[in-house]
Amino acid sequence: MKICSSCNARFESSGWTCPKCEYTPPEINGFPALAAESADSSEGFHPEYFEQLSSLETGNFWFQSRNTLILYLLEKHIPNLGSFLEIGCGTGFVLAGIAAAFPSSALTGAEIYGAGLQYASRRVPGAKFMQMDALNSVCQKTSTSQ
Numbered sequence: 692m693k694i695c696s697s698c699n700a701r702f703e704s705s706g707w708t709c710p711k712c713e714y715t716p717p718e719i720n721g722f723p724a725l726a727a728e729s730a731d732s733s734e735g736f737h738p739e740y741f742e743q744l745s746s747l748e749t750g751n752f753w754f755q756s757r758n759t760l761i762l763y764l765l766e767k768h769i770p771n772l773g774s775f776l777e778i779g780c781g782t783g784f785v786l787a788g789i790a791a792a793f794p795s796s797a798l799t800g801a802e803i804y805g806a807g808l809q810y811a812s813r814r815v816p817g818a819k820f821m822q823m824d825a826l827n828s829v830c831q832k833t834s835t836s837q
C-alpha cells in the first residue's frame with residue numbers, strides 16, 4: 692500500500708502516480724523521491740562516502756558479522772519472510788545478504804541520500820528502491836501541499 696504524499700489517498704499500484712489526484716513524486720537518479728528536499732542533506736553523513744563505504748563493506752569483519760547476525764535473527768523469527776523494507780539501506784550491503792538468504796522475498800530499500808540508492812540498486816537488482824526520510828516524509832509533504 693502507498694500513501695499519496697500530496698492528498699494522503701491510500702492506493703495499491705506498481706507505480707507511484709496517485710489515482711485520486713494524479714500526483715507523481717519526483718525522481719532522483721531514477722528512484723521515486725518522497726523527500727527530495729532532504730536527498731542532499733549531510734547531517735552526520737556525507738553522500739560522497741557511499742563509494743568508499745561500498746568498497747569497504749565487502750570483506751570487512753564488522754559488516755559481515757552484522758549481516759550474519761541479522762540473517763540469523765530473520766531465519767529464526769521470520770523464516771518465511773514475504774517482504775522486507777530496510778529504512779536506511781545505504782549501499783545495500785544488508786539487503787544483498789537478505790536477498791541471498793531469502794531469494795523469493797519482495798525487498799525494498801529506502802535511503803534519504805539519493806546517492807546511496809545507485810550503489811544499493813546495483814547490489815540488489817531485484818529489489819525496489821526509493822528515496823525517503825522516514826522521520827519526515829509524510830509530514831513535510833503534507834504540510835507543503837496544503
Ligand SMILES: [Zn+2]
Pocket residue numbers: 695696697698699700709710711712713714
Ligand atoms: Zn494523491
